[in-house]
Amino acid sequence: xxxxxxxxxxxxxxxxxxxxxxxxxxxxxxxxxxxxxxxxxxxxxxxxxxxxxxxxxxxxxxxxxxxxxxxxxxxxxxxxxxxxxxxxxxxxxxxxxxxxxxxxxxxxxxxxxxxxxxxxxxxxxxxxxxxxxxxxxxxxxxxxxxxxxxxxxxxxxxxxxxxxxxxxxxxxxxxxxxxxxxxxxxxxxxxxxxxxxxxxxxxxxxxxxxxxxxxxxxxxxxxxxxxxxxxxxxxxxxxxxxxxxxxxxxxxxxxxxxxxxxxxxxxxxxxxxxxxxxxxxxxxxxxxxxxxxxxxxxxxxxxxxxxxxxxxxxxxxxxxxxxxxxxxxxxxxxxxxxxxxxxxxxxxxxxxxxxxxxxxxxxxxxxxxxxxxxxxxxxxxxxxxxxxxxxxxxxxxxxxxxxxxxxxxxxxxxxxxxxxxxxxxxxxxxxxxxxxxxxxxxxxxxxxxxxxxxxxxxxxxxxxxxxxxxxxxxxxxxxxxx
Amino acid sequence: xxxxxxxxxxxxxxxxxxxxxxxxxxxxxxxxxxxxxxxxxxxxxxxxxxxxxxxxxxxxxxxxxxxxxxxxxxxxxxxxxxxxxxxxxxxxxxxxxxxxxxxxxxxxxxxxxxxxxxxxxxxxxxxxxxxxxxxxxxxxxxxxxxxxxxxxxxxxxxxxxxxxxxxxxxxxxxxxxxxxxxxxxxxxxxxxxxxxxxxxxxxxxxxxxxxxxxxxxxxxxxxxxxxxxxxxxxxxx
Numbered sequence: 001x002x003x004x005x006x007x008x009x010x011x012x013x014x015x016x017x018x019x020x021x022x023x024x025x026x027x028x029x030x031x032x033x034x035x036x037x038x039x040x041x042x043x044x045x046x047x048x049x050x051x052x053x054x055x056x057x058x059x060x061x062x063x064x065x066x067x068x069x070x071x072x073x074x075x076x077x078x079x080x081x082x083x084x085x086x087x088x089x090x091x092x093x094x095x096x097x098x099x100x101x102x103x104x105x106x107x108x109x110x111x112x113x114x115x116x117x118x119x120x121x122x123x124x125x126x127x128x129x130x131x132x133x134x135x136x137x138x139x140x141x142x143x144x145x146x147x148x149x150x151x152x153x154x155x156x157x158x159x160x161x162x163x164x165x166x167x168x169x170x171x172x173x174x175x176x177x178x179x180x181x182x183x184x185x186x187x188x189x190x191x192x193x194x195x196x197x198x199x200x201x202x203x204x205x206x207x208x209x210x211x212x213x214x215x216x217x218x219x220x221x222x223x224x225x226x227x228x229x230x231x232x233x234x235x236x237x238x239x240x241x242x243x244x245x246x247x248x249x250x251x252x253x254x255x256x257x258x259x260x261x262x263x264x265x266x267x268x269x270x271x272x273x274x275x276x277x278x279x280x281x282x283x284x285x286x287x288x289x290x291x292x293x294x295x296x297x298x299x300x301x302x303x304x305x306x307x308x309x310x311x312x313x314x315x316x317x318x319x320x321x322x323x324x325x326x327x328x329x330x331x332x333x334x335x336x337x338x339x340x341x342x343x344x345x346x347x348x349x350x351x352x353x354x355x356x357x358x359x360x361x362x363x364x365x366x367x368x369x370x371x372x373x374x375x376x377x378x379x380x381x382x383x384x385x386x387x388x389x390x391x392x393x394x395x396x397x398x399x400x401x402x403x404x405x406x407x408x409x410x411x412x413x414x415x416x417x418x419x420x421x422x423x424x425x426x427x428x429x430x431x432x433x434x435x436x437x438x439x440x441x442x443x444x445x446x447x448x449x450x451x452x453x454x455x456x457x458x459x460x461x462x463x464x465x466x467x468x469x470x471x472x473x474x475x476x477x478x479x480x481x482x
Numbered sequence: 483x484x485x486x487x488x489x490x491x492x493x494x495x496x497x498x499x500x501x502x503x504x505x506x507x508x509x510x511x512x513x514x515x516x517x518x519x520x521x522x523x524x525x526x527x528x529x530x531x532x533x534x535x536x537x538x539x540x541x542x543x544x545x546x547x548x549x550x551x552x553x554x555x556x557x558x559x560x561x562x563x564x565x566x567x568x569x570x571x572x573x574x575x576x577x578x579x580x581x582x583x584x585x586x587x588x589x590x591x592x593x594x595x596x597x598x599x600x601x602x603x604x605x606x607x608x609x610x611x612x613x614x615x616x617x618x619x620x621x622x623x624x625x626x627x628x629x630x631x632x633x634x635x636x637x638x639x640x641x642x643x644x645x646x647x648x649x650x651x652x653x654x655x656x657x658x659x660x661x662x663x664x665x666x667x668x669x670x671x672x673x674x675x676x677x678x679x680x681x682x683x684x685x686x687x688x689x690x691x692x693x694x695x696x697x698x699x700x701x702x703x704x705x706x707x708x709x710x711x712x713x714x715x716x717x718x719x
Contacts, residue, residue: 053646053648054615054646056646058648061649062651062652064652067571067572067648067650068572068648069571069572069575069576069648070570070571070572072572072575073572073575131567131571132570133569133570133572134607135569135574135607136607137612164487165487169485169487170485170486170487171485171487176485176490179487179490179491179494179495180491180494180495183491183495183496183499184495184499191507196606196607196608197606197607200511201519201601201602201603201606201607201608202514202517202519202597202600202601202602202605202606203510203514203597203600203601203608204511204514204515205607206510206600206608206610207506207507207510207511208507209607209608209610210506211503211506211507219499248484248485252484252494255493255494255498256494256498259498259499259501259502259503259506260502260505260506262502262506262507263506265612266610266612267582268582268583268584269580269582269595269610270580270595270596270597270600271510271597272510272513275505275506275509275510278505278506279506340584341582341585342585344582345578345612345613345614346613346614349612349613350613414585417585417586417614418585418586420586420589420590423616423617424645427644427645427646431644
């Protein structure tokens with residue numbers, strides 16, 4: 001058992017005959033990361049554009065193609081399927097072969113999926129902008145693209161499950177999360193996109209829609225995110241995960257409770273009330289499970305707290321985990337019916353969503369980028385490490401202020417509505433908060449531009465930079481320089 | 483078992499998911515399965531809303547051109563098209579469509595939502611919504627006049643100066659009269675809630691305050707018409 005407590009690709013357990021650089025196709029990892037970086041910029045700009053509507057400064061008003069509501073959907077779809085999915089697929093291409101010591105099923109298939117997935121994304125953006133959205137939150141992808149995306153997800157699962165099946169078990173924690181995520185993502189996508197459209201309507205479809213919104217975060221993004229954390233954190237800290245027992249509790253607790261949460265997106269709706277109560281309990285249970293995972297990771301870093309200062313990836317990862325704990329703690333409260341009366345339908349929820357998607361998974365992905373991109377480019381250093389600090393602080397402060405700002409705005413809106421003030425009052429009261437939201441959004445984008453410039457310059461100057469030695473392209477032995 | 487590939491795949495991947503789906507997904511499906519889903523035709527036959535008839539009178543030529551005569555077919559067409567636009571423009575990301583039994587929502591908008599109201603094709607996928615930037619719309623029908631809505635879609639700030647709702651100038655023809663899309667979304671919005679027994683339940687009966695309708699009278703129409711660019715006072719052939 002304890003054998004599995006260290007990633008199997010650790011130098012101590014890896015047979016010296018296997019060179020990870022031969023089983024990992026670094027090219028495709030880099031391409032996925034580039035695609036992810038492009039989509040996150042597009043999504044951020046779409047979000048910024050939509051936010052301008054809220055301060056009555058929409059620059060492109062009256063142009064059908066720039067209808068704010070459509071760009072809002074580009075914003076969320078771009079984040080989920082462009083930014084996060086691309087980054088995770090890149091991360092899986094790096095981690096799965098190293099953990100299983102086997103390449104993916106087929107590199108050709110990998111490339112095919114890569115190209116097809118970008119096609120799906122482009123079609124989604126264009127489809128939404130031309131008014132073909134589907135009325136499913138987080139699933140606005142036009143209906144005719146859904147089957148294509150589903151086939152893509154099945155291929156992804158096959159490509160990664162192949163090396164996992166071949167590897168002798170029991171396998172490391174990350175692989176549990178990956179196996180489950182590959183299965184869940186397919187099931188969730190099929191359930192959420194096809195059932196409410198073709199099979200059931202009405203309130204029952206609302207329940208399915210709630211499950212979909214939630215499972216997409218809980219059963220696709222969360223498990224892959226944690227799987228990558230269980231992989232990268234011990235490698236960078238050069239020590240095993242603190243407690244294998246807690247890893248087990250965290251995984252199985254998540255697997256059991258997370259899928260039961262969905263209906264908490266529609267409290268006080270016509271969905272049967274006893275199911276709503278069930279969702280409350282399951283959501284609070286998730287918070288307890290999450291606490292065990294957080295304890296495990298903070299147990300792991302104990303004694304190496306200095307790494308928060310010296311290692312950029314560790315800093316992104318651990319601040320992300322603090323945010324994770326914050327959002328989950330928030331969940332445990334906001335899922336109660338008392339909180340729901342006030343905060344549902346308000347900007348509170350929007351703040352929560354930003355903290356989850358950007359504060360947690362965005363942070364982990366950025367940490368992964370900071371760690372891997374120089375290695376993938378074959379250099380030992382970022383072009384300007386200081387730009388990465390600008391990136392971190394602008395992004396981090398921007399996001400945190402946005403979160404607090406929207407949370408307060410949400411409370412004001414909720415109480416104003418309950419008190420039966422005219423609707424316009426809640427708009428007027430929100431105006432300064434919406435202005436601040438736009439400003440924090442600009443901060444995040446500027447931070448991201450620092451990072452993009454750094455990526456570009458690192459690439460452009462890679463020839464003149466000190467070439468990476470053998471060891472440095474191997475994360476196991478390389479010093480943490482970023 | 484808890485660390486083996488098969489265990490993770492079968493128990494976590496498949497079984498736990500199936501269990502959760504059975505409880506949280508299948509159960510509501512089973513509970514509502516006897517409530518038949520109304521088709522578009524059935525919805526139209528429930529009764530053409532007065533605002534649709536009014537629309538045909540207000541813009542006779544254009545109505546004729548885009549929808550023909552006032553009948554069940556043209557009404558169903560307008561509803562369907564309006565529903566499509568409501569989704570495409572993301573109205574449902576700024577407006578919810580359900581009244582909760584808490585936070586005085588019934589005082590603001592009217593009767594609490596009932597599952598029965600959602601068993602129809604125009605709620606597929608259901609348009610509950612999760613965010614209210616603007617007010618809930620499930621009881622919107624007849625609350626405001628056609629003219630109010632048209633002026634509002636054309637440029638919301640002309641009607642409600644603080645509004646953050648987008649302008650929808652492409653719902654109007656070159657000459658600023660409503661086009662097929664404009665008539666469709668208008669019909670859809672005016673239809674919302676029209677299925678209630680006491681309809682319009684709030685007119686003259688509801689408590690005063692948030693629910694009073696002060697904008698559907700002629701004077702208001704006139705002011706709005708002057709303030710906005712949209713032609714509201716009817717079509718002059």
